Amino acid sequence: MLKSDIQAKLLIVDDLPENLLALEALIKGEDRTVYKALSADEALSLLLQHEFAIAILDVQMPGMNGFELAELMRGTEKTKSIPIVFVSAAGREMNYAFKGYESGAVDFLHKPLDIHAVKSKVNVFVDLYRQRKAVKQQVEALEQSRREQEVLLAQLQLTQVELEHAVRMRDDFMSIVSHEVRTPLNGLILETQLRKMHLARDNASAFTLDKMKAMVERDERQIQSLIRLIEDMLDVSRIRTGKLSIRPSEFDLSAAVGNLLESFAAQISAAGSSVNYRSEQPVVGQWDEFRIEQVVSNLLTNALRYGAKKPIDVSVYTRSAWAVIEVSDQGIGISEENQQRIFHQFERIAGSHVVTGLGLGLYISEQIVAAHDGQISVHSALGEGATFRVCLPL
Numbered sequence: 311m312l313k314s315d316i317q318a319k320l321l322i323v324d325d326l327p328e329n330l331l332a333l334e335a336l337i338k339g340e341d342r343t344v345y346k347a348l349s350a351d352e353a354l355s356l357l358l359q360h361e362f363a364i365a366i367l368d369v370q371m372p373g374m375n376g377f378e379l380a381e382l383m384r385g386t387e388k389t390k391s392i393p394i395v396f397v398s399a400a401g402r403e404m405n406y407a408f409k410g411y412e413s414g415a416v417d418f419l420h421k422p423l424d425i426h427a428v429k430s431k432v433n434v435f436v437d438l439y440r441q442r443k444a445v446k447q448q449v450e451a452l453e454q455s456r457r458e459q460e461v462l463l464a465q466l467q468l469t470q471v472e473l474e475h476a477v478r479m480r481d482d483f484m485s486i487v488s489h490e491v492r493t494p495l496n497g498l499i500l501e502t503q504l505r506k507m508h509l510a511r512d513n514a515s516a517f518t519l520d521k522m523k524a525m526v527e528r529d530e531r532q533i534q535s536l537i538r539l540i541e542d543m544l545d546v547s548r549i550r551t552g553k554l555s556i557r558p559s560e561f562d563l564s565a566a567v568g569n570l571l572e573s574f575a576a577q578i579s580a581a582g583s584s585v586n587y588r589s590e591q592p593v594v595g596q597w598d599e600f601r602i603e604q605v606v607s608n609l610l611t612n613a614l615r616y617g618a619k620k621p622i623d624v625s626v627y628t629r630s631a632w633a634v635i636e637v638s639d640q641g642i643g644i645s646e647e648n649q650q651r652i653f654h655q656f657e658r659i660a661g662s663h664v665v666t667g668l669g670l671g672l673y674i675s676e677q678i679v680a681a682h683d684g685q686i687s688v689h690s691a692l693g694e695g696a697t698f699r700v701c702l703p704l
């Protein structure tokens with residue numbers, strides 16, 4: 311606000327209405343509003359309601375006089391720094407004048423009033439007031455912008471931390487991905503070199519039907535794991551861009567999980583584990599069959615990886631409005647503090663002796679389940695196995 315926009319309020323107090331009118335006519339102006347009080351009481355109530363640039367007090371009033379009113383004003387926080395001008399009959403009230411200065415008054419006007427003296431005195435005070443006000447507003451504006459800068463700075467610092475985290479995640483991710491991709495590729499290249507060597511030696515016994523069958527199966531596993539890695543990374547970018555689509559169709563969850571377990575038979579025995587499956591027949595609902603299979607195979611792969619070769623329990627059942635899939639293992643378990651973390655992308659628990667995979671399985675699974683308006687939860691304690699439960703709306 312500009313200094314010229316600041317309105318100053320003036321208070322004049324006199325027990326005679328004609329004096330008030332005369333004084334008002336003298337001091338009024340565009341940049342100010344004049345408030346009139348006929349008694350000290352009236353003046354006090356105005357003083358509490360408004361912020362005045364100056365108070366002009368008649369010294370001689372019945373009841374509380376001008377000096378007493380000034381004393382009261384000096385004793386009150388809101389009014390104590392308002393400049394006061396006393397109006398008194400000169401000569402007759404010199405004692406009063408002295409008392410007035412003692413109580414901290416700023417100035418005196420003497421009756422009969424000198425028009426120019428009154429005008430210029432009031433102008434000085436109004437000007438002072440408006441200048442002070444303008445400075446105060448500038449200081450407040452500065453303070454405000456300083457606070458805004460502080461908020462901006464805090465946001466900037468937060469963004470920096472987030473950015474650093476993102477960069478670290480990206481670097482970690484790159485090294486995990488290259489490791490994960492290299493493992494199956496190394497397997498494949500070793501196999502190829504071995505076969506080339508046998509071929510160079512015309513060693514036909516290395517290529518009997520039995521041996522070829524095992525070779526193809528090994529190749530297929532390596533290629534499958536490469537495909538899975540790529541699919542997972544694609545899913546993450548689909549999730550990030552909101553393009554993970556769910557295509558629901560009616561199917562029986564019990565049968566779907568049963569079929570999936572059959573296709574896992576080779577992996578289960580390769581992991582030295584076994585699976586015990588219990589299901590209510592049938593559990594029919596509308597879900598994306600492919601995506602739900604993806605969730606269950608993630609949980610199953612984890613149970614095989616982290617299940618310490620102990621038997622795994624899988625069950626499918628209904629509970630009120632929900633279809634529930636449970637995968638339980640008796641492996642290394644997950645501490646409470648890590649149970650939130652594992653659902654975030656690229657989070658793998660360091661220190662657990664088996665660390666393989668990108669740390670994406672549970673993140674993708676949770677997103678798929680959430681897209682079905684379902685829930686995924688874990689119950690576990692370190693060293694005591696883990697139970698993952700998926701609830702899907704029926």
Ligand SMILES: Nc1ncnc2c1ncn2[C@@H]1O[C@H](COP(=O)(O)OP(=O)(O)OP(=O)(O)O)[C@@H](O)[C@H]1O
Pocket residue numbers: 542608612613616617639641642643644652653657658659660662665666667668669670671672673695696
């Ligand atoms: N059944 C389990 N028992 C113990 N720890 C588990 C279990 N399942 C998951 N975890 C922990 O949670 C982490 C995250 O699991 P998630 O499935 O997201 O990733 P991953 O299995 O490491 O890799 P990916 O699934 O991408 O191949 C795992 O690295 C593991 O530390």
Ligand SMILES: [Mg+2]
Pocket residue numbers: 608611612667670671672
């Ligand atoms: Mg996993």
